Amino acid sequence: MQVNEDIVRPDRRSVNFGFFSQLLSRMGVFFLMAILMVAGVLISDKFLTLSNFSNIISAVALLGIVALGVSFVTYSGHFADMSVPVIMAYSGIISVATLKYGMVVSIACGIGVGLLIGLVNAFVIGKLKANPIIWTLAFSFIVSGYVRWAYSGRQIYPDVEAKGNPAVDVFVNLIRMDVVKGVPLVVFVLVVLAILCQFLLKKTKFGQQLKLVGSSIEVARMTGVNVSLTVGAAFMMSAFTSAIAGIFLASLSKVGAYYNGAGYDFSAVTAIVIGGMTLAGGRGSIIGVLGGVFTLGLLNNLMTLFQVGEFSIDTFSQNMIRGIIFILVVGLHARSLRKMGRDDA
Amino acid sequence: MSAGGIGLALRMKGVSKRFPGTLAVDSVDFEVYSGEVHALIGENGAGKSTLMKMMAGSFDDYSGDVEINGKVVKLHSPSAAKENGIEMIYQELSLALPLTIAENVLVGILPTKGPLIDEKAMIRMTADRLARVGLGHLNPNMKVKDISQHEAQLVEIAKALGNRPCILVMDEPTSALSREEVERLFGIIERLKREGLAIVYISHHLPEIFRVADRITVMRDGKKVGTYDRDEVNTEKLIELMVGRTVKEFYGDRQTKLGAEKFRVENLSRYGFFRNVSFHVKSGEILGICGLAGSGRSELAQSIAGVDPADDGAIYVEGKKVRCRSMSQALKHGIAYLTENRKTQGLALRISMGENALSAMIPRHTKFGIYSRRQGNSVMEAGIQELQIYPPDPSRMVNNLSGGNQQKVLMAKWLATKPKVFLIDEPTRGVDIGAKMIIHQAIQRLADAGNAIILISSDLPELTGLSNRLMVMRRGTFIGEMPPGEFNEESALLAANGEGMWVHAGQ
Numbered sequence: 055m056q057v058n059e060d061i062v063r064p065d066r067r068s069v070n071f072g073f074f075s076q077l078l079s080r081m082g083v084f085f086l087m088a089i090l091m092v093a094g095v096l097i098s099d100k101f102l103t104l105s106n107f108s109n110i111i112s113a114v115a116l117l118g119i120v121a122l123g124v125s126f127v128t129y130s131g132h133f134a135d136m137s138v139p140v141i142m143a144y145s146g147i148i149s150v151a152t153l154k155y156g157m158v159v160s161i162a163c164g165i166g167v168g169l170l171i172g173l174v175n176a177f178v179i180g181k182l183k184a185n186p187i188i189w190t191l192a193f194s195f196i197v198s199g200y201v202r203w204a205y206s207g208r209q210i211y212p213d214v215e216a217k218g219n220p221a222v223d224v225f226v227n228l229i230r231m232d233v234v235k236g237v238p239l240v241v242f243v244l245v246v247l248a249i250l251c252q253f254l255l256k257k258t259k260f261g262q263q264l265k266l267v268g269s270s271i272e273v274a275r276m277t278g279v280n281v282s283l284t285v286g287a288a289f290m291m292s293a294f295t296s297a298i299a300g301i302f303l304a305s306l307s308k309v310g311a312y313y314n315g316a317g318y319d320f321s322a323v324t325a326i327v328i329g330g331m332t333l334a335g336g337r338g339s340i341i342g343v344l345g346g347v348f349t350l351g352l353l354n355n356l357m358t359l360f361q362v363g364e365f366s367i368d369t370f371s372q373n374m375i376r377g378i379i380f381i382l383v384v385g386l387h388a389r390s391l392r393k394m395g396r397d398d399a
Numbered sequence: 400m401s402a403g404g405i406g407l408a409l410r411m412k413g414v415s416k417r418f419p420g421t422l423a424v425d426s427v428d429f430e431v432y433s434g435e436v437h438a439l440i441g442e443n444g445a446g447k448s449t450l451m452k453m454m455a456g457s458f459d460d461y462s463g464d465v466e467i468n469g470k471v472v473k474l475h476s477p478s479a480a481k482e483n484g485i486e487m488i489y490q491e492l493s494l495a496l497p498l499t500i501a502e503n504v505l506v507g508i509l510p511t512k513g514p515l516i517d518e519k520a521m522i523r524m525t526a527d528r529l530a531r532v533g534l535g536h537l538n539p540n541m542k543v544k545d546i547s548q549h550e551a552q553l554v555e556i557a558k559a560l561g562n563r564p565c566i567l568v569m570d571e572p573t574s575a576l577s578r579e580e581v582e583r584l585f586g587i588i589e590r591l592k593r594e595g596l597a598i599v600y601i602s603h604h605l606p607e608i609f610r611v612a613d614r615i616t617v618m619r620d621g622k623k624v625g626t627y628d629r630d631e632v633n634t635e636k637l638i639e640l641m642v643g644r645t646v647k648e649f650y651g652d653r654q655t656k657l658g659a660e661k662f663r664v665e666n667l668s669r670y671g672f673f674r675n676v677s678f679h680v681k682s683g684e685i686l687g688i689c690g691l692a693g694s695g696r697s698e699l700a701q702s703i704a705g706v707d708p709a710d711d712g713a714i715y716v717e718g719k720k721v722r723c724r725s726m727s728q729a730l731k732h733g734i735a736y737l738t739e740n741r742k743t744q745g746l747a748l749r750i751s752m753g754e755n756a757l758s759a760m761i762p763r764h765t766k767f768g769i770y771s772r773r774q775g776n777s778v779m780e781a782g783i784q785e786l787q788i789y790p791p792d793p794s795r796m797v798n799n800l801s802g803g804n805q806q807k808v809l810m811a812k813w814l815a816t817k818p819k820v821f822l823i824d825e826p827t828r829g830v831d832i833g834a835k836m837i838i839h840q841a842i843q844r845l846a847d848a849g850n851a852i853i854l855i856s857s858d859l860p861e862l863t864g865l866s867n868r869l870m871v872m873r874r875g876t877f878i879g880e881m882p883p884g885e886f887n888e889e890s891a892l893l894a895a896n897g898e899g900m901w902v903h904a905g906q
Binding site for chain 1: 705706725726727729730736738743744745746747748749750754758759761762765768769770812
């Protein structure tokens with residue numbers, strides 16, 4: 055049968071949003087950054103120096119590496135990976151423990167053990183659909199307990215584990231090493247990983263399908279996306295960058311210990327959310343996440359530099375200020391989304 | 400004026416509501432009397448949903464005056480609307496499934512005895528309310544998830560009535576009901592009307608409107624076209640008023656050239672849902688599956704598309720046996736499945752129209768792991784053009800499109816995969832007449848190009864108008880087949896209910 059065309063009438067409805075509100079929602083973190091910059095210039099004349107900025111970047115490079123991986127989890131709509139600290143700790147320990155076999159083996163084993171933990175997360179959350187927060191938290195208790203038991207709660211030291219091996223020197227200087235003068239290895243790794251993540255997210259089948267999964271798992275399933283595999287890969291990414299950061303952290307502290315990496319899970323999520331990647335999934339960008347990481351670094355730097363006469367900001371107040379800024383950013387973001395009729399952040 | 404003597408329950412004078420970019424309701428006058436059913440109709444986008452939301456107190460920034468029982472009120476919040484005696488029944492139910500009927504019906508007004516809930520009073524009050532909507536037989540302690548869809552719909556009404564409203568607004572209350580259930584609902588509406596309730600009835604379904612409404616207000620492009628007594632107008636006239644032109648014929652004759660067998664299913668079973676289903680579709684043919692909701696038709700489609708596993712049976716595409724363990728495999732064999740619920744299964748609302756429309760094409764546009772966005776551009780453009788999607792801007796968020804355009808994007812998403820076998824589940828639910836036609840044309844074009852189409856629809860004119868042949872499905876089995884030219888809306892409905900000449904004996 056045939057449909058007659060003469061009563062067809064185009065539906066010409068749509069809603070327009072201001073350019074500015076869209077920009078603010080997408081790139082809001084850079085406004086915050088600009089405000090902090092201006093504040094920095096006012097607070098201290100040491101702020102606007104090259105060495106200060108390179109300090110800021112070095113200080114947050116590790117966090118940046120972690121946040122890059124975790125952002126895949128957030129982007130997939132699975133909030134966060136709470137096993138980040140234990141992956142960092144265990145990767146660090148293993149890399150120290152295997153240092154006696156040389157640098158390459160040490161790094162490979164460190165990353166390998168992180169990926170192993172990631173694989174378990176990937177299977178349980180991707181395939182068995184466990185709640186991501188509960189599972190990664192519970193699983194990290196198990197792994198953390200095991201690590202403490204296996205090492206009787208001791209820390210291990212590279213110079214003891216691999217006595218006399220030249221790799222020790224390389225290992226403890228890993229994080230202090232410059233690729234070229236003025237560019238530390240850790241910053242270089244951060245940049246390379248950021249480019250890799252940006253590529254994965256925007257240019258590959260995985261990234262495209264991850265966006266669909268993050269926006270709606272049910273729709274992704276009904277579109278022929280292998281949801282288990284995609285979600286699993288996101289947790290693998292998180293484990294991968296956490297393992298790298300864990301090795302750097304062991305190098306920085308010159309010790310492999312179960313408590314290394316504590317707090318990186320929440321800091322990473324803070325940076326990710328400040329960077330405009332919403333916890334609802336499917337929205338945000340790598341550049342935003344980097345912005346979020348840098349903003350956190352900027353904030354820490356400002357609070358350290360801030361000094362009026364005898365008055366300075368102590369560590370506890372710094373924590374409170376961080377908390378307040380986090381709430382403000384998330385609140386403002388949610389508000390602007392609601393105004394745009396997308397109440398889902 | 401049928402019920403004019405009783406008194407004006409609701410009067411909206413020159414109300415307007417502006418959204419960014421559009422004037423959704425443009426100085427509309429709308430009046431409802433106590434004891435009348437006033438139908439509100441119009442295409443999607445005509446502004447009736449916005450007007451309804453205004454009554455529900457969803458907006459605090461409308462202009463114009465609203466009077467209830469002669470008193471000027473401001474409906475600036477949902478609670479203000481409730482306080483003024485307006486209750487809403489939405490298309491999507493607002494009941495909490497894991498709670499009991501009593502807890503749902505009495506939400507916010509649970510009777511207490513001291514600090515505790517008075518269980519006896521709770522049961523008694525709920526039973527009273529249920530009796531008003533003809534559900535006296537239901538146990539108030541049953542969980543809502545254990546009752547049927549139409550009972551839930553009535554429970555929703557019972558809940559609304561519990562607040563003693565003077566105005567009841569119903570938005571497409573029958574969309575999920577079978578015909579008998581609709582009749583029961585109308586009986587209840589009739590009784591409520593006699594009790595003096597003013598009822599606003601919003602629906603796309605014109606025969607229903609004539610059955611239930613006393614007066615009809617037609618909206619178009621945010622403006623009111625007019626208000627008519629039921630006897631003043633007929634279906635053709637209403638459609639003309641809604642679309643602003645004359646309707647000749649919605650469905651004409653389609654010249655079909657059927658080819659060889661394109662798709663065959665043999666003894667497909669998924670135990671608990673359907674069993675031993677066999678059928679074939681020829682190239683160029685649209686096969687309709689005629690069955691009630693719950694007959695297993697959607698589950699059948701999902702098993703063919705690889706979303707759910709089939710327990711037994713075989714599927715052949717162009718004579719070749721295929722196995723689809725996942726939907727991506729089905730897609731590779733040229734089978735596509737348009738899901739019934741566009742908002743939860745079909746479209747990811749928070750990403751752009753382009754990303755949605757190309758989402759099923761991601762594997763095909765990927766080479767060595769690298770996704771090529773450029774390859775999608777031409778596909779997207781063709782989709783926008785063929786389905787006249789408005790606005791034709793692929794970067795637009797799907798959430799910000801109208802229902803009809805969303806459905807077109809969903810159609811475009813699957814058409815892009817160039818399916819040889821296309822399973823279509825409710826392609827036009829809740830969309831306006833214009834979008835419906837465009838979608839129907841797209842379906843026909845796909846069939847004319849030599850593909851096989853399997854259509855599932857609760858919309859009888861659509862099902863009988865588009866299909867070449869109907870398979871009758873009931874309780875998980877095929878119980879009959881209706882050959883071309885041998886069916887109409889009535890006989891199809893009869894067959895879906897397991898009666899009539901086309902149903903095999905012995906079923």
